[in-house]
Amino acid sequence: MAEQIPFTIAENLLSKLTSFASEEIGLVSGYKNDLRRLQTTLSTIKVVLLDAEEKQEDSHAVKDWIKRLKEVVYDADDLLDDVATEGLRRKVEGQGRIVRKACDFFSSSNQIAFRFKMGHRIKDIRERLEEVAKDMQTFGFITRNKVDMQVKNNWRETDSPVLKSEIIGRGEDKKKIINSLLCPDNQSNVSVVATVGFGGLGKTTLAQLVYNDEKVVNYFDLKIWACVYEESNVEMIVKIILKSANVEVSDLSLEQLQIRLRKHLEEKKYLMVLDDVWNVDYRIWGQLRKYLMDGAIGSKILLTTRNKRVALAMDVNSPYALGGLTEDQSWDLFEKLAFREGTSRVNPNLIEIGNKIAKKCKGVPFAIRALRGIMQLKSRESNEWMSILENEIWKSFEDDSDVGPVLKLSYDHLPYHLKQFFTYCAMFPMDYVFDKDILIYLWMAQGYLQCWSQSGNES
Incomplete structure (x- = not known):
C-alpha cells in the first residue's frame, strides 16, 4: 500500500513557521536559526513531493x-503546537493574576526549562529533516511545482452522486427490469430478479432508477434496500436487511432475527434490493430464502451481482445480463461530462481526442465518469x-475490463491537496456510511483543512 504524502501538513507547518508570533518566538529564542533552517529544508522537500508520490509505486526505498x-x-507540527499552546497559557495566566516570579522560576513550566526542552526538540527535528533532504539526491526527484499550481487553480468541485441527467443508454434496461418486477410469479409469492454484469457497468445505478420509479413505488407496499457485499453468514445478512428497514436488531439471536424479519414482511407486497452481492454459498441463500417467503403475492427480490453463480444460488435461471454502452452512447456521456459548456466552441482536435478516450472506456459508464474530474x-x-x-493504464483495462486502472488514473491526476482526503477514506470498510460532519472533523484533526483570510474574513 502506498504511503500517504503529507502535502497539507507540510504546508501548514511552513505557514506556522512563517507566521510565528513574537511571544512564541520568545519561548524558543536562541534557536531561531534552527527554525529558519527547518523552514528552508522543508520548502526544498515540498517541491519534489509530487514526484516522490509517483516513484514510490516502483520503489520500496x-x-x-x-x-x-x-x-x-x-x-x-506537534512541537510548534506545543510552543503555541504554552505561549497562550502564559498570556492567559499573566492576564488572570499577578505572576510570582520566584515561584514561577522554580516551577516545572518556567521559561528557562521550557526553552531548554524545546531547543533540544527543535535541533533533533531539524537534523532529522536534513537527513531526509540529503536522500533526495539518491532518488533524483524532480520539481513539479508548475503542475502543482496548475491543478490547484483549475480544480472544480464535482458531484459524487450520479444525476439522472447524466444517465445515458439505460432506458430500455430500466423498462425490462421494471416489467420483470411488476409481473407476478404464478409459482411463488416471492420471486427473484437478478441483474448481472462486471464492475462499473452501472448495476447499482440502474437498480436505483428502478427502485425510485413511480410505477414501482406505487406497486409495492414496502421497499427495502440492503447492500450485503461480502457478508458470509445468514445472521449478518438478516441484520443488514432489518437495519435497512429501520428495525432494531441489537443482541438478538438468529432465531429472533428471522422471526422479526418474517413479521416485518408478512402479508406485505415488498420489493427488496440486495445490492452488490458477492457470496455464492448455496447453503446461505437457501436458508435466507426461507426467511423471505412470507411476503404477499407479487413480492420481488432484485439482486445485483458481478457473478452469475450468485444468481443461480438464488434460483434465478435467466438473470438479466447488463451490457456496456454503445460507442455513440459512450461519447454522449463523455461529451456531457467533459464539455459541460457544450462543444460548439471547442477545438475540433480536442473533440477527436475525447472521442478516442470515450471508445477506450469500452462502454463502461463508471470509467467515463471517473475521467470526468481529470478532463475538467x-x-x-x-x-x-x-x-x-x-497513458499505459489502458492496456490493463483492455485485458480484463477492471475499472481499477482507470480509477488509479483519475486519482493520479487529482490536485495534491485532495488526494489525502480520498486515501484517508480507504481506512473505512466497504459501504461504510459516512456522517459528513464527523468526516470533516476527522480531516481537520489530520491537518488536511486550512483556514485562510480573504478580505479580512476567515474562511
Missing part, C-alpha cells in the same frame, strides 16, 4: 523515505488530453 518524512513533519482539470490543450489517451 522511496516509500520508506516518505514514511521517514511523515514522522519528522508530524513531530515538527486539464486545460483545453491537445497535448494534455493526448497524455490521457496515450
Whole structure:
C-alpha cells in the first residue's frame, strides 16, 4: 500500500513557521536559526513531493523515505503546537493574576526549562529533516511545482452522486427490469430478479432508477434496500436487511432475527434490493430464502451481482445480463461530462481526442465518469488530453475490463491537496456510511483543512 504524502501538513507547518508570533518566538529564542533552517529544508522537500508520490509505486526505498518524512513533519507540527499552546497559557495566566516570579522560576513550566526542552526538540527535528533532504539526491526527484499550481487553480468541485441527467443508454434496461418486477410469479409469492454484469457497468445505478420509479413505488407496499457485499453468514445478512428497514436488531439471536424479519414482511407486497452481492454459498441463500417467503403475492427480490453463480444460488435461471454502452452512447456521456459548456466552441482536435478516450472506456459508464474530474482539470490543450489517451493504464483495462486502472488514473491526476482526503477514506470498510460532519472533523484533526483570510474574513 502506498504511503500517504503529507502535502497539507507540510504546508501548514511552513505557514506556522512563517507566521510565528513574537511571544512564541520568545519561548524558543536562541534557536531561531534552527527554525529558519527547518523552514528552508522543508520548502526544498515540498517541491519534489509530487514526484516522490509517483516513484514510490516502483520503489520500496522511496516509500520508506516518505514514511521517514511523515514522522519528522508530524513531530515538527506537534512541537510548534506545543510552543503555541504554552505561549497562550502564559498570556492567559499573566492576564488572570499577578505572576510570582520566584515561584514561577522554580516551577516545572518556567521559561528557562521550557526553552531548554524545546531547543533540544527543535535541533533533533531539524537534523532529522536534513537527513531526509540529503536522500533526495539518491532518488533524483524532480520539481513539479508548475503542475502543482496548475491543478490547484483549475480544480472544480464535482458531484459524487450520479444525476439522472447524466444517465445515458439505460432506458430500455430500466423498462425490462421494471416489467420483470411488476409481473407476478404464478409459482411463488416471492420471486427473484437478478441483474448481472462486471464492475462499473452501472448495476447499482440502474437498480436505483428502478427502485425510485413511480410505477414501482406505487406497486409495492414496502421497499427495502440492503447492500450485503461480502457478508458470509445468514445472521449478518438478516441484520443488514432489518437495519435497512429501520428495525432494531441489537443482541438478538438468529432465531429472533428471522422471526422479526418474517413479521416485518408478512402479508406485505415488498420489493427488496440486495445490492452488490458477492457470496455464492448455496447453503446461505437457501436458508435466507426461507426467511423471505412470507411476503404477499407479487413480492420481488432484485439482486445485483458481478457473478452469475450468485444468481443461480438464488434460483434465478435467466438473470438479466447488463451490457456496456454503445460507442455513440459512450461519447454522449463523455461529451456531457467533459464539455459541460457544450462543444460548439471547442477545438475540433480536442473533440477527436475525447472521442478516442470515450471508445477506450469500452462502454463502461463508471470509467467515463471517473475521467470526468481529470478532463475538467486539464486545460483545453491537445497535448494534455493526448497524455490521457496515450497513458499505459489502458492496456490493463483492455485485458480484463477492471475499472481499477482507470480509477488509479483519475486519482493520479487529482490536485495534491485532495488526494489525502480520498486515501484517508480507504481506512473505512466497504459501504461504510459516512456522517459528513464527523468526516470533516476527522480531516481537520489530520491537518488536511486550512483556514485562510480573504478580505479580512476567515474562511
